[in-house]
Amino acid sequence: MPNDFPRQTLGPFTNLARSVDGDLDSYVSANYFALTTDKGVVAKTISAIENYGTSLLTGHASFQIPEHSLLEEVLAEICQQETCCITSSGYTANLVALSVLASSSRDLVIFDEHIHHSIRAGAQLAGATTDFFPHNDCEALKSKLATVRSQYRRVIIATEGVYSAEGTFGNVVGLSELAIQYDCTLLIDECHSLGIAAPGRGILGKVPIPATTRTLIIGSLGKSFASSGGLVAGPSKLINKIRSRSPIFLLTTGLTPATIVSALAAATKIKNDHNLHEQLSERIALFCELADTHELPLAESKTNTPIFTVPVGKVVESWSTLVKKGFLVQGLGFPAVPRNSERIRIMLNVAHTKKQITHLVEAIASLPTLAYKN
Secondary structure (H helix, E strand, O other): OOOOOOEEEEOOOOOEEEEEOOOEEEEEOOHHHOOOHOHHHHHHHHHHHHHHOOOOOOOOOOOOOOHHHHHHOOOOOOEEEEEEEEEEHHHHHHHHHHHHHHOEEEEEEEEEEOHHHHHHHHHHHHOOOOEEOOOOOOHHHHHHHHHHHHOEEEEEEEEEOOEHHHHHEEEHHHHHHHHHHOOOEEEEEEOOOOOOOOOOEEEEHOOOOOOOEEEEEEEEEEOOOOOEEEEEEEEEHHHHHHHHHHHHHHOOOOOHHHHHHHHHHHHHHHHOOOOHHHHHHHHHHHHHHHHOOOOOOHHHOOOOOOEEEEEEEHHHHHHHHHHOOEEOOOEOOOOOOOOOOOOOEOOOOOOOOHHHHHHHOHHHHHHHOOOOOO
């Protein structure tokens, strides 16, 4: 993005970005439930600093504050998995998981073409063989598995709950069927779908899959959960293996007490207060309704996620025009997305007002650089 990007913020990113250059309506944060400024979350975080100090007490494998195990329990319930371990980031969570799931070229990690870079990096770091399939195309994946499955010791199919550059749900049901049929592990990156896909749950709360599916869930604490860090959730046997054998897990810095406590407060609220999901769904529905009225080309992103993408011909020019009108969105160009598929991305949260969303859609509809109309 251009050098005039307002890099210095004067406050939290919810529905507004307060910068030294003035306030903008903000649509760039994955703070979907606006819990970074929730009074209860903030109060508990301040209390944690007063009780434990500002720095971590120990690393991952030593003493932990009581809230650490409570957070793992709540997250495991949200993910609908047996247990969970906390990592230093969502990116690291994929590295940690794949360092145990795949350990040589005899293991295959096959992923959706739009998968997050951290899964590609984790597979390469583990020394696994890698391949990909077209976005959400289970027929193409089935054809590949039928040909190559017998050549590998283990196969991991990697998808996402919600693809953040597309605003689409992963085809979890179809991939689950293939994972069972071909004896594979299904790894689901839920960084943008935990609490979003279903009230108090992730993608498995929206589209249940057979219990016989060997599943591992990856998540981030830096989005809906108003904190920072990551998570890996799955069967106890596998999570315990990660805790004891993954060098990436054992040798990276743990989270501070304040980080753990803020994530616990946010996760507990997301799990119990389903009104948050309803509020977000209302804003998603409003945006879709207005987009239809103004014939916005939402491409694949017209789904029930808070992430929308609008194809544009000149992403930098489009971004700059919207900033000048008072809207901070994210411009996605190559290499973040494939060439000739530049887009602007809008991320909604519960703090956005009807007036803000209405004005945003009107501003986007007036862009001279829209790639096409529906």
